[in-house]
Amino acid sequence: MTAAIRIENLGKRFRRYHADRPRTLKETLVSGWRPRGKGEEFWALRHVDLAVAAGEMVGIVGQNGAGKSTLLQLTGGVGTPDEGAVRVRGRIGALLDLGAGFSGDLTGRENVFVTGVAAGLTIREVRRRFERIVSFAELEDSIDNPVRTYSSGMQMRLGFSVAVHTDPEVLLVDEFLSVGDLAFQTKCLNRIREIKASGCAILLISHSPTQINELCDRAIWLKRGEVVVAGLPEVVTGQYEVEMRSETRRRTPHRPTTLAASGLKLEVNRNRFGSQEVEIVDVRLTPGEEIGQGEALVVAIEFNAPKAVRAPRFNVGISRAEDGFSCLDLNTEVIGDRAEVLGRGWATLSIKRLDLAAGRYYVNVGVFQSDWEYAYDYHWEVYPLRVEGGVSSKGVLGPPFRWDLEAHRALS
């Protein structure tokens, strides 16, 4: 295999500073205030080996601080390794800090030229692609305004568009799903697929296992700077999720069994998991626990956050009661949920029509830290749902349907 990216025994060290502050009055009297020391060195990345071929996409998962961005930066030539080496063949497109390189006083048009040329295109090449770049970013109306008048979303869209129109042979992508709304994200996804199909080698950091499984050929899991699992995306993300669940379990405070407002029993570490920094206090299904096939369903989650929590992510899943099969999985990531919550509130999911096969299900609800690292509160198989009507089916779906049968000769 001729690798477009070859990473060998890569290591990067940083210095970590501690707040050397005594915690108690006694400690203060005994030790006095110590000055901030030189800090201790640690390996943010170590012993990383990875080769990515042209046309291949490799996903990177790992908790905050695991070294994912450091790996992408070193691959993009930002910073120097303390151990090992990175070799990259071809032009690099980086979707790291989108829009960060723009100059606020220049117009969008001027910035497109500056960043296009910086990415290795000639002026003529930028000119030829200009229309495509602007229309992809959906900024036709504001391209001649100074970039400082753009919202951060507009800057990110322009940054993404320039990067994906420079014919990169190697693309480094950090959590691009924070760009724009759902329609724009779908467009980004499709563009990334096209670039891959044209032979570009891609490294993708994502907190979404689904995205990694759908897009990538392989994945690696970074933990404290080292690769702990590498292989098929489903295997890597599966193991990562198991660990995330056990992290949630570890953080779940011991509490006596409580009753949800609807009267259902909630037992910690059996059907309820999470740190409870945001607590789900009630879940209401409308029209109710029983609905007809193809009817609308509204899931209203009442929550309480005693202290302010930034950008929690709400999730609603529907699983089949007999085998736990996941039939639906939706979360607020798609609405760019960046708000802070404090006190009581509601998160409401309205499903226009639920075309599930008739049968018994559970509605599973959760609220998670914004990077999915652990649950604040997750209620699993607590809220039953029965879908009535329709013909019985072994499948999951129960859409409206009609059969037409044509034959030359009907059986008599």
Ligand SMILES: Nc1ncnc2c1ncn2[C@@H]1O[C@H](COP(=O)(O)OP(=O)(O)OP(=O)(O)O)[C@@H](O)[C@H]1O
């Ligand atoms: N310039 C720096 N100086 C000191 N420490 C750093 C520097 N850059 C990163 N680190 C530290 O290196 C470790 C790895 O950071 P990195 O940003 O690569 O992690 P990450 O997996 O991308 O995390 P996240 O998901 O939060 O972006 C962290 O402990 C981080 O604090």
